[in-house]
Amino acid sequence: MRYEDVVCPFCGCLCDDLEVSVEDGHITEVKNACGISRSKFMNHGANRLEHPMVDGKKASLDSAVKEAVDLLSKAERPLVYGLSSTECGAIGKAVEIAETMGGIIDNTSSVCHGPTILALQQVGESKASLGEIRNRADLVIFWGSNPTEAHLRHITRYSGMPKGMYVPEGRKGRKIIVVDVRETGSGKLADRFIKVRPGSDFELLQALRACVRGRELPAEEVAGVPMAEVKELADQMKEARFGIVFFGLGLTQSEGRHMNIDAAVGLVAELNRHTKFVLTPMRGHYNVAGANTVTTWQTGYPYAVDFSRGYPRYNPGEFTSVDLLSRGEVDATLVVASDPASNFPVDAATNLAKMPVVTLEQKTTPTTMMSKVAIPVATAGVEAEGTAYRMDGVPLRLKKLVEPPKGVHPDEEVLDMILKGLKEAKR
Amino acid sequence: MNSIEVTLISGRTARQGMGLEEGKFSERYTQSVTAVSLNPEDASSLGLVKGRLVKVSTEHGCVTVNWGGDGGLGRGMAFFPYGPWANQLYSSSTDGTGMPQFKGIRATVSAADGGKVPTIQEIVDSMRGGKTR
Numbered sequence: 001m002r003y004e005d006v007v008c009p010f011c012g013c014l015c016d017d018l019e020v021s022v023e024d025g026h027i028t029e030v031k032n033a034c035g036i037s038r039s040k041f042m043n044h045g046a047n048r049l050e051h052p053m054v055d056g057k058k059a060s061l062d063s064a065v066k067e068a069v070d071l072l073s074k075a076e077r078p079l080v081y082g083l084s085s086t087e088c089g090a091i092g093k094a095v096e097i098a099e100t101m102g103g104i105i106d107n108t109s110s111v112c113h114g115p116t117i118l119a120l121q122q123v124g125e126s127k128a129s130l131g132e133i134r135n136r137a138d139l140v141i142f143w144g145s146n147p148t149e150a151h152l153r154h155i156t157r158y159s160g161m162p163k164g165m166y167v168p169e170g171r172k173g174r175k176i177i178v179v180d181v182r183e184t185g186s187g188k189l190a191d192r193f194i195k196v197r198p199g200s201d202f203e204l205l206q207a208l209r210a211c212v213r214g215r216e217l218p219a220e221e222v223a224g225v226p227m228a229e230v231k232e233l234a235d236q237m238k239e240a241r242f243g244i245v246f247f248g249l250g251l252t253q254s255e256g257r258h259m260n261i262d263a264a265v266g267l268v269a270e271l272n273r274h275t276k277f278v279l280t281p282m283r284g285h286y287n288v289a290g291a292n293t294v295t296t297w298q299t300g301y302p303y304a305v306d307f308s309r310g311y312p313r314y315n316p317g318e319f320t321s322v323d324l325l326s327r328g329e330v331d332a333t334l335v336v337a338s339d340p341a342s343n344f345p346v347d348a349a350t351n352l353a354k355m356p357v358v359t360l361e362q363k364t365t366p367t368t369m370m371s372k373v374a375i376p377v378a379t380a381g382v383e384a385e386g387t388a389y390r391m392d393g394v395p396l397r398l399k400k401l402v403e404p405p406k407g408v409h410p411d412e413e414v415l416d417m418i419l420k421g422l423k424e425a426k427r
Numbered sequence: 428m429n430s431i432e433v434t435l436i437s438g439r440t441a442r443q444g445m446g447l448e449e450g451k452f453s454e455r456y457t458q459s460v461t462a463v464s465l466n467p468e469d470a471s472s473l474g475l476v477k478g479r480l481v482k483v484s485t486e487h488g489c490v491t492v493n494w495g496g497d498g499g500l501g502r503g504m505a506f507f508p509y510g511p512w513a514n515q516l517y518s519s520s521t522d523g524t525g526m527p528q529f530k531g532i533r534a535t536v537s538a539a540d541g542g543k544v545p546t547i548q549e550i551v552d553s554m555r556g557g558k559t560r
Contacts, residue, residue: 039445047453
């Protein structure tokens with residue numbers, strides 16, 4: 001059996017042109033995939049969490065769900081976290097669980113593009129779909145992002161190489177600029193690489209904005225970049241027919257955080273007085289944009305939502321997971337499709353280990369190892385269907401290609417079992 | 428022991444992505460996230476040779492890992508792929524934004540005086556207060 005137009009469930013590119021061959025219920029070949037995507041499809045069965053576990057011992061699914069319901073219903077300040085590597089149906093159930101418990105729901109954007117959301121809520125955004133960019137962009141800027149390591153087909157499929165309707169020459173018809181603190185693989189293939197001093201992106205963005213506006217700055221250099229080069233770059237941006245700034249965690253995780261994005265939006269707004277310019281965050285996990293979207297349409301807010309008063313309240317910095325954990329405020333956590341024990345700073349991860357944790361996960365991870373209850377689930381986009389949102393906000397349908405291991409269900413089904421149990425426990 | 432002050436940057440790598448899809452306990456994942464890159468001149472000033480371990484310290488923690496190439500870095504910079512090893516070094520403070528500062532923090536790097544790279548099991552056990560399951 002051969003499946004065409006398969007959507008890859010790894011990064012925010014959601015490449016939808018994969019061809020996957022399945023024989024005897026096993027994936028035997030993947031075409032058009034990048035190295036990471038191929039690794040995901042070919043290794044989806046490797047190192048699996050084989051059984052539901054309670055206190056490190058094998059348990060039945062029913063008893064694991066019962067234990068999960070018991071400890072979550074007893075918690076006074078429960079947190080639901082993760083959600084960026086699962087499909088939208090599961091995210092919807094997770095929101096309902098948080099509301100039922102009067103708990104907090106947060107997703108991994110709080111440690112990736114949360115600052116982007118903070119800035120865009122303040123100042124708005126000028127955006128375009130990846131299809132428009134592919135067909136129109138003649139100036140492509142990657143700022144604090146390195147697609148050659150994190151979004152491997154982005155340049156070949158969407159932004160750099162493809163021949164578009166108004167860019168018929170493909171790569172020759174586009175200029176690529178990379179701004180970063182080190183010369184990455186992306187920097188090496190760019191037409192221009194600009195090395196910015198670490199922690200100084202804000203200054204460079206603001207200086208560019210001033211230059212685009214025609215202001216003279218009495219400085220010889222800004223953020224380690226000679227003033228002549230800053231002016232040249234500003235002119236190049238103004239002269240573009242359709243420009244795009246793809247920005248990554250180099251802006252959101254460094255000094256300034258959301259203020260860096262605010263400055264990038266300001267620069268793009270200024271450029272729109274002269275030409276067409278847009279910006280797009282390089283979303284990492286394949287459905288982190290979906291986690292924001294579903295949480296927004298259900299609660300009004302994209303992440304960091306607290307239901308403890310019976311209605312949703314939003315406050316990043318207070319209801320975000322790293323803050324909640326480092327303050328020791330949470331007394332139970334439900335983790336879905338994420339590994340905070342690996343991804344959070346050590347203090348927050350250590351506090352997670354001190355409380356009862358329920359984790360839904362495919363493989364054994366540091367988080368499943370420190371969980372009181374760990375329940376294996378199907379891999380969305382491989383063993384379960386569903387919807388995911390691409391980095392530009394376009395929803396795409398994930399396919400089910402093979403059956404999950406026996407007795408293993410999709411995230412949405414397991415979350416529904418927990419939800420029903422929690423509602424029952426409230427009566 | 429000779430040491431240098433660096434600006435520490437963490438980030439994604441393709442090897443890390445491929446490794447994590449094999450599993451967090453796979454050899455490929457461990458290798459991909461336990462190597463810190465340094466500018467060649469900085470590495471040379473520390474007397475690093477292939478196979479030598481480095482100790483990376485911040486005001487928040489320290490970890491012993493492998494030395495892994497130049498990473499396109501200028502002098503005074505170090506790159507550490509995201510993962511449980513790098514996270515031993517970062518503060519949980521988010522300055523009210525929800526986001527810890529994973530990029531651009533001050534760190535000290537020296538050639539490790541003995542020691543070994545902790546296993547992922549050892550890191551999990553230390554976070555669990557020394558308890559092994």
